Ligand SMILES: O=C(O)C1=C[C@@H](OP(=O)(O)O)[C@@H](O)[C@H](O)C1
């Protein structure tokens with residue numbers, strides 16, 4: 001395994017476990033990245049100390065914590081009851097604060113590179129932002145133009161107006177706010193970033209989107225919900241307009257839901273390997289896009305129930321192809337399942353995935369086809385047709401969701417290796433262990449009957465289905 005990787009000094013490829021038997025597991029996943037980083041931002045802007053219970057501890061949350069500390073927030077780990085690490089206590093950034101110029105590393109975290117620059121404008125010092133090599137490719141122009149529109153000077157390395165990282169924000173201490181028109185068609189995070197800080201602008205913020213569709217609307221709704229939870233008045237009654245009234249952001253004590261998007265690969269295992277996966281503590285009401293798993297996996301042939309707070313997914317006799325619109329950050333996981341399906345699938349409304357951790361549409365087509373699949377890019381998504389898959393190396397492009405997509409494929413196809421599995425640490429550092437634990441949990445009852453093993457034989461030869 002991974003001989004050439006070892007020779008070059010890179011970490012060896014991760015041999016994706018093949019499911020010799022159906023899975024039968026109860027899985028818990030760490031806290032939501034999107035909720036953790038929103039609550040961290042709000043806590044840093046709030047009117048007193050706040051506490052996050054059972055937050056995510058991963059690269060993206062560590063980058064956010066480091067960024068907020070650079071802005072002057074005091075963030076401490078305190079013992080909590082979460083299974084994945086301590087709670088966090090946050091003392092906010094002092095209002096109108098000054099100090100030395102600071103540099104912030106955004107890594108590859110969209111939430112850090114989009115949410116933190118508008119906060120830096122509220123300090124009376126300069127803040128320089130940069131990130132991983134690919135972070136410089138991610139769309140940032142809208143945030144930079146928005147800051148300029150709000151009267152904040154942003155300059156690139158050559159002193160001119162930049163279109164991407166790296167750049168320098170000259171904090172003005174106060175931002176007047178008011179009506180601001182942006183084009184958020186490349187990322188919902190542009191809207192979320194400005195809404196999160198809008199209550200701290202002197203006149204609040206009337207944000208208007210003008211352009212083609214805003215993607216990932218669920219994530220904007222999440223932002224509006226967390227703001228309202230902290231006492232901020234937000235009017236989102238007119239499509240493409242968000243009005244945030246000026247006022248304090250109330251300090252809070254908040255438990256973070258588990259990451260339902262990251263629950264996806266584990267739930268998908270019930271289809272890829274056959275068998276059953278249960279996730280306890282599935283929220284009854286949530287703003288997380290990952291709640292869509294309930295309908296997505298049903299459409300793909302699984303039996304899905306939510307009872308007494310536990311989501312249970314049982315794979316059917318085949319994985320069905322289907323059409324899915326606007327799957328947002330769930331798309332790589334959905335695409336992996338589509339590559340194992342017995343019929344064709346179309347994913348649409350995800351053109352903006354080209355600006356994610358990598359160009360996800362290109363990456364998914366390349367990696368699925370590398371294993372013998374039949375995937376094709378469209379203007380706004382993917383078409384994936386049935387095809388018999390074989391083993392090979394799935395490249396992860398520093399993208400946690402490409403790495404977990406490789407793991408899903410590996411359950412059903414012998415000889416899959418994932419290059420740079422460690423990149424899952426962006427949002428789920430324990431992924432390899434959690435995956436091994438899930439596969440180690442098979443009960444003898446399920447192993448003995450092994451029904452999906454034989455049932456899947458129908459699809460294996462013709463459709464790239466699980467090759468047991
Ligand atoms: O605000 C957020 O927490 C996120 C918004 C979405 O971004 P895009 O709108 O760029 O897809 C999503 O894909 C990302 O994983 C997290």
Ligand SMILES: C=C(OP(=O)(O)O)C(=O)O
Nearest residue numbers: 108109110111329356357
């Ligand atoms: C797009 C994603 O991340 P980011 O927050 O870096 O945009 C993602 O996690 O799928």
